[in-house]
Amino acid sequence: MTLLDGKALSDKIKEEVRVEVEKLKNEKNITPGLAVVLVGDDAASATYVNSKHKSCEAAGIYSEVHTKDSSTTQEELLELIEKMNNDPKLDGILVQLPLPKHIDTTTVLEAINPLKDVDGFHPYNVGRMVSNLDAFLPATPFGVMRMFEEYNIGLSGKNVVVIGSSDIVGKPMASLLINAKATVTVCNSRTKDLASHTKAADIVVIAVGVPHLLKGDMLKEGAVVIDVGINRLDTGKLTGDADFEDCKTKCSFLTPVPGGVGPMTIGMLLKNTLKAAYLRDKRESK
Ligand SMILES: Nc1nc(=O)c2c([nH]1)NC[C@@H]1CN(c3ccc(C(=O)N[C@@H](CCC(=O)O)C(=O)O)cc3)C=[N+]21
Numbered sequence: 521m522t523l524l525d526g527k528a529l530s531d532k533i534k535e536e537v538r539v540e541v542e543k544l545k546n547e548k549n550i551t552p553g554l555a556v557v558l559v560g561d562d563a564a565s566a567t568y569v570n571s572k573h574k575s576c577e578a579a580g581i582y583s584e585v586h587t588k589d590s591s592t593t594q595e596e597l598l599e600l601i602e603k604m605n606n607d608p609k610l611d612g613i614l615v616q617l618p619l620p621k622h623i624d625t626t627t628v629l630e631a632i633n634p635l636k637d638v639d640g641f642h643p644y645n646v647g648r649m650v651s652n653l654d655a656f657l658p659a660t661p662f663g664v665m666r667m668f669e670e671y672n673i674g675l676s677g678k679n680v681v682v683i684g685s686s687d688i689v690g691k692p693m694a695s696l697l698i699n700a701k702a703t704v705t706v707c708n709s710r711t712k713d714l715a716s717h718t719k720a721a722d723i724v725v726i727a728v729g730v731p732h733l734l735k736g737d738m739l740k741e742g743a744v745v746i747d748v749g750i751n752r753l754d755t756g757k758l759t760g761d762a763d764f765e766d767c768k769t770k771c772s773f774l775t776p777v778p779g780g781v782g783p784m785t786i787g788m789l790l791k792n793t794l795k796a797a798y799l800r801d802k803r804e805s806k
Contacts, residue, residue: 663784
């Protein structure tokens with residue numbers, strides 16, 4: 521069994537981005553910029569936002585974090601986004617999810633200029649991704665695709681089961697896999713006999729937020745398991761949606777949690793921010 525080391529690969533990607541950012545600065549006097557908006561006081565969200573900020577700084581990307589009270593109105597948030605849409609220092613805008621219940625997530629995500637939508641959540645980018653056109657790809661599934669590439673895990677003709685059909689992970693993951701010519705099955709909480717699907721899978725990607733849902737006896741020998749789940753147990757320990765100790769006896773490749781998909785998400789966000797800066801320069805030099 522080979523561990524898919526997301527931490528190491530993410531460090532490599534961050535270094536690639538740092539080198540490219542330096543080049544952009546030297547050759548074109550451009551500094552890519554990212555704004556992250558955090559609404560409310562969710563502790564996990566604050567941790568992720570902080571880690572995005574630090575990674576940007578290390579890569580030479582200008583980064584600003586806007587922390588707003590949980591009582592912030594939708595109108596205030598939309599006003600802030602409009603300002604950021606028009607701010608030439610900012611190539612990327614990311615609104616950390618989930619948002620408080622009184623705010624309509626779709627309205628907020630649709631307010632972001634699609635050309636600054638480094639999360640790839642705007643319907644413009646979602647549509648382009650599904651159609652296999654150039655787009656900002658959502659960082660988590662994009663990171664998973666990069667892991668497949670790095671470890672030479674082929675996708676064409678493979679049976680891939682995606683467990684979870686969220687807009688952020690499951691659905692875009694399925695789209696990217698379809699575009700890579702995999703045979704894709706998407707399961708959800710209503711799926712009858714989940715094991716009958718996973719047993720036929722060459723690759724399982726699980727993103728449901730249920731600790732240890734995937735067990736070794738649900739896998740075929742030599743399966744690849746990508747665990748996108750990050751669950752904090754009462755003990756404070758992080759654990760995935762796959763039962764790691766149990767699955768590792770069956771798997772050819774397996775991602776750890778932590779140190780697997782999570783760090784890749786941040787690496788790909790930096791890549792998307794760099795891409796946004798490149799594309800803007802290209803538009804403006806015409
Ligand atoms: N608009 C938006 N974009 C996002 O990309 C987004 C979001 N909202 N909301 C929340 C999720 C979650 N997310 C993670 C990023 C990094 C780790 C990560 O680095 N995890 C480390 C450990 C982190 C820890 O110790 O808590 C690991 O798995 O090794 C995890 C999760 C981005 N998200």
